[in-house]
Amino acid sequence: xxxxxxxEICVVAIAEAFRGDGxxxxxxxxxxxxxxxxxxxxxxEPDLMLTDTIAFAIEGNLPFGGxxxxxxxxxxxxxxxxxxxxxxxxxxxxxxxxxxxxxxNQNFAAIGAYRKPKAQLLGMRxxxxxxxxxxxxxxxxxxxxxxxxxxxxxxxPGYDRIAELPEASRANFEIRRVVTDLGAxxxxxxxxxMRVRSLHPGVTLEQAQEASPFELTxxxxxxxxxxxxxxxxxxxxxVFDPNGVRKSEFR
Amino acid sequence: xxxxxxxxxxxxxxxxxxxxxxxxxxxxxxxPMSLVRAILRSDLTDLHVVSYGGPxxxxxxxxxxxxxxxxxxxxxxSIPLEPHFRAARQAGSLDDFMELDEGAFYLGLMAxxxxxxxxxxxxxxxxxxxxxxxxxxxxxxxxxxxxxxxAIPAFEMDAVLLHMNRADAKGNGQFLGPDLYFDDLFAMAxxxxxxxxxxxxxxxxxxxxxxxxxLRIPRIHVDGVVEAPMGAHFxxxxxxxxxxxxxxxxxxxxxxDPDAWAQFRADWLELESHEAYRAKLEERGxx
Numbered sequence: 303x304x305x306x307x308x309x310e311i312c313v314v315a316i317a318e319a320f321r322g323d324g325x326x327x328x329x330x331x332x333x334x335x336x337x338x339x340x341x342x343x344x345x346x347e348p349d350l351m352l353t354d355t356i357a358f359a360i361e362g363n364l365p366f367g368g369x370x371x372x373x374x375x376x377x378x379x380x381x382x383x384x385x386x387x388x389x390x391x392x393x394x395x396x397x398x399x400x401x402x403x404x405x406x407n408q409n410f411a412a413i414g415a416y417r418k419p420k421a422q423l424l425g426m427r428x429x430x431x432x433x434x435x436x437x438x439x440x441x442x443x444x445x446x447x448x449x450x451x452x453x454x455x456x457x458x459p460g461y462d463r464i465a466e467l468p469e470a471s472r473a474n475f476e477i478r479r480v481v482t483d484l485g486a487x488x489x490x491x492x493x494x495x496m497r498v499r500s501l502h503p504g505v506t507l508e509q510a511q512e513a514s515p516f517e518l519t520x521x522x523x524x525x526x527x528x529x530x531x532x533x534x535x536x537x538x539x540x541v542f543d544p545n546g547v548r549k550s551e552f553r
Numbered sequence: 554x555x556x557x558x559x560x561x562x563x564x565x566x567x568x569x570x571x572x573x574x575x576x577x578x579x580x581x582x583x584x585p586m587s588l589v590r591a592i593l594r595s596d597l598t599d600l601h602v603v604s605y606g607g608p609x610x611x612x613x614x615x616x617x618x619x620x621x622x623x624x625x626x627x628x629x630x631s632i633p634l635e636p637h638f639r640a641a642r643q644a645g646s647l648d649d650f651m652e653l654d655e656g657a658f659y660l661g662l663m664a665x666x667x668x669x670x671x672x673x674x675x676x677x678x679x680x681x682x683x684x685x686x687x688x689x690x691x692x693x694x695x696x697x698x699x700x701x702x703x704a705i706p707a708f709e710m711d712a713v714l715l716h717m718n719r720a721d722a723k724g725n726g727q728f729l730g731p732d733l734y735f736d737d738l739f740a741m742a743x744x745x746x747x748x749x750x751x752x753x754x755x756x757x758x759x760x761x762x763x764x765x766x767x768l769r770i771p772r773i774h775v776d777g778v779v780e781a782p783m784g785a786h787f788x789x790x791x792x793x794x795x796x797x798x799x800x801x802x803x804x805x806x807x808x809x810d811p812d813a814w815a816q817f818r819a820d821w822l823e824l825e826s827h828e829a830y831r832a833k834l835e836e837r838g839x840x
Contacts, residue, residue: 356731356732357731357732358731380731380732380733380734381579381732381734381735382659382733382734382735385655385656385659388656389656389674411652411681412642416681416685417645417648417685418642418643418644418645418648419642419643420643421643422634422638422639422642422643423634424626424628424633424634425624425625425626425627425652426625426626426652426653426654426655426680426681426682427625427626427654427655428654428655428656429654429680430654430657430676430677430678430679430680430682431654431655431656431657431674431675431676431677433679433680434675434676434678434679435675435676455681455685456679456680456681456684457680457681457682458680459678459679459680463679463680464679466679467678467679468700468701470698470700471675471678471700471701471702
């Protein structure tokens with residue numbers, strides 16, 4: 303399809319991060335990731351468990367922001383249970399990053415000095431526990447703004463910091479993917495630095511590099527990010543997000 | 554049977570400046586706002602507030618009542634960053650705080666509830682949560698693995714404030730919404746626990762309101778009960794009422810302007826009683 307838009311390519315790139323997860327709690331935050339999680343379950347990863355973002359795990363294809371009242375509840379997931387799931391490891395979260403560096407160190411806590419920041423952001427939220435317990439994917443709608451040489455505050459640790467921990471502490475750590483407006487990245491490089499996994503259609507390696515203050519790792523030929531199938535496009539446009547809320551993330 | 558009914562002001566009279574006060578609920582959800590407002594109009598000061606923070610933390614820091622905050626986050630949910638708290642952090646007027654992973658916060662509550670000095674976790678390893686909080690210590694597993702873990706200290710709290718949907722006069726509490734949050738742990742962890750409720754009902758009416766699983770606050774952990782209809786306003790308290798988003802927006806907007814904040818405090822937050830607040834809400838068209 304020629305009319306595929308960037309937001310739809312990003313949805314599919316995040317959905318791809320869940321491929322192979324099987325029966326885990328898929329916990330995306332925000333429009334594009336939530337649509338991606340629901341798309342993955344509706345297509346190639348049917349065993350994922352998803353919440354209504356309130357307190358219930360639900361079946362079916364709920365639109366983003368849709369009323370969960372009529373959805374079939376398959377389990378109860380109040381916040382306490384979510385933390386229990388985190389510690390059990392059977393979870394894959396998608397979080398944002400105000401800053402992220404080449405090792406995957408992430409900051410959404412504060413910009414500037416920690417005790418008297420220029421900008422107080424979300425705080426630690428669940429990042430320290432999420433990263434060290436189960437798979438994490440980051441969604442970065444503006445790569446040029448978020449990619450950083452260093453981060454001001456480490457809320458989610460990267461591979462360099464985790465490497466300093468003993469094996470038992472780092473056994474469950476995994477940054478599965480970083481998906482941006484330009485491409486998808488992973489850490490499947492020898493030195494565990496951010497590697498270009500794919501670039502979205504029309505984006506060159508030079509452009510991706512220009513939008514990063516650190517050197518991107520490249521191993522071999524970089525493929526183009528895959529396009530949504532016709533079925534996926536129909537699901538995104540007609541079922542999960544008929545009002546186009548996903549487009550609001552690109553500003 | 555004990556009758557633990559009190560007024561907001563009687564609860565506040567039990568508190569002292571310098572105390573550590575735990576506040577139940579989560580973000581802008583089921584917060585004991587009539588008790589928070591009673592603190593605001595008291596002469597209490599230098600409080601250490603422990604909370605999954607929402608407007609409780611925003612109000613008490615902006616008004617200079619809280620000199621220290623321990624939190625998992627501070628958010629208004631539909632407004633992700635609590636603007637009053639944010640302003641205090643950015644001005645440097647609140648530099649005594651402990652910001653924890655929100656799951657680690659649960660462990661601090663649980664340790665206090667279970668009267669052990671800490672619970673261990675991996676959350677915090679390799680992050681600013683550990684490096685920026687020198688008072689947080691690690692502990693080595695005594696077993697063969699020998700792993701070093703973060704020891705989340707018990708949150709010792711002089712008093713805890715909660716809001717429930719229903720209570721009886723003896724101090725049993727019932728939540729009817731989708732999530733108890735961590736209020737049962739808060740109740741156990743407080744040296745004294747004061748619980749407001751939308752309605753105080755006869756004990757034998759509890760099961761007319763909700764299934765037995767909703768009876769999660771047992772009276773042995775509750776020292777005082779306050780009847781406060783609309784007591785969580787403007788935070789949500791389902792199924793009794795949702796969040797008053799328009800009111801919350803007005804509250805949030807005052808963070809930008811000291812005069813607007815002073816006016817909002819006088820108009821709403823420092824009224825002489827919860828009854829006066831409710832009367833004013835009714836005038837406004839809320840019921």
